[in-house]
Amino acid sequence: MLPLIRIRVTADRAGTISNVPGFLHDLKQEAVALRARMQRRAILIHLALIGVFGILLPWWKGVDFLDAVMLSAYACLGILFAAPAAAEAFAQSQPKSLNEALARIAMAVIYAEFMTVAILGCGLITVYLKAHFFLAPDLEALAMSAVLGVAASVAMAAIAGWMTLRFSSGVARVALRIIFLGLLLLFFSRSRWLPDVAGIGVLLSLAVAAGAVVAIRRCLG
DSSP: OHHHHOOOOHHHHHHHHHHHHHHHHHHHHHHHHHHOOOOOHHHHHHHHHHIIIIIHHHHHHHGGGSSSSHHHHHTTHHHHHHHHHHHHHHSSSOOHHHHHHHHHHHHHHHHHHHHHHHHHHHHHHHHHHHHHHHOOOOHHHHHHHHHHHHHHHHHHHHHHHHHHHHHHHHHHHHHHHHHHHHHHEEEEEEHHHHTEEEEEEHHHHHHHEEEEEHHHHHOOO
């Protein structure tokens, strides 16, 4: 009985490992597709966003930019990029497998977090150049908010992918705008809570992401 169990465990592990190269291949393909979708106009828009939110706004705020709430909000900017990127990726064609769907979600999150790091990094550099001295931010709150940002980006990308598959890209875009508006209103009314509820937000985001992935799997049959 014991050898049989070992054989089954080994087979399960081999099956899991064999899916990794396929996922990495899908991820590489999605990276190529994302680069193809990034036309010159999109690049200019991204540079403008970095200029406004990574340079102009931090320069205007000065050391107030280092407030825990402000940095937490910046750490969660990825949700504004991940969801539209995922919706656009899923609108191109229906994924042939769950691996391919997960690769599209992962690439959308990677792109979103790259933008988040670029904007936040430019913001910190701008503030320190203006202030001429180094004032360390609340690193613990920033790290927790960064984890929340990644988890929320995964959740939003998965939701966007599912909505595009289940309904259409148009429905997904409208639903995402409503969700973003709700999050914006929540932020303006309860912004001081953001650093304190980051842990709960991570768990909630992961639960939503898991549910969306299950829904995507059902859509793919």
